[in-house]
Amino acid sequence: MEWTSSTGRKILLQEGDITCAEADAIVNAANSALAGGGGVDGAIHRAGGPEIMRELDGIRAKTGGCPTGSAVATGAGRLRARYVFHAVGPVYRDGRRGEPELLAACHRKCLEMAEEKGASTIAFPAISTGVYGYPVEEAAEIAIREAKAHLERPDVKLQEITFVLFGRHAHGAYAAALKR
């Protein structure tokens, strides 16, 4: 499933494990302590190796972590990517405590970082839709909206944004959002 912007840039959907994605930058679904965890976080650290956490230790020592709605970049260790962007999505409560804005900010921050680093491809997981409980339909709407807005800009270097989804439900939600 894919979508092409008026400027010829693409959004792609894939089902599977994001650690196998071939992209210049892979987005991690991290926590504000940058402490690692399960889900995407666990998979990326397992596949990428200890270098990634060592870099995060340095960042944490300097900044104390990463605020929700933002992201920090590290190398990708053994992963095929050049960078891992550790994005901190919001924990979903009831959708009326700024969660949508924070989730959108997460995606925008990763897209901006991709431009700063000169990445031409980036792979996102469904941030906040696991442990953080964000309803996947709403999260998909936000993620796709931010991706489309970014790729419609004439000046961006990013050529391709891929969403790597775990399971049919998430894939279906993103496909529906992409069609809208």
Ligand code: APR
């Ligand atoms: N590849 C792609 N998607 C994955 C993978 C994987 N290897 N593992 C899990 N997912 C999916 C989940 O099914 C969910 O749809 O990624 C989405 C995000 O789920 P989480 O990884 O639980 O991330 P999130 O909901 O953002 O919660 C972040 O969980 O692992 C901890 O340290 C992390 O505290 C942080 C919190």
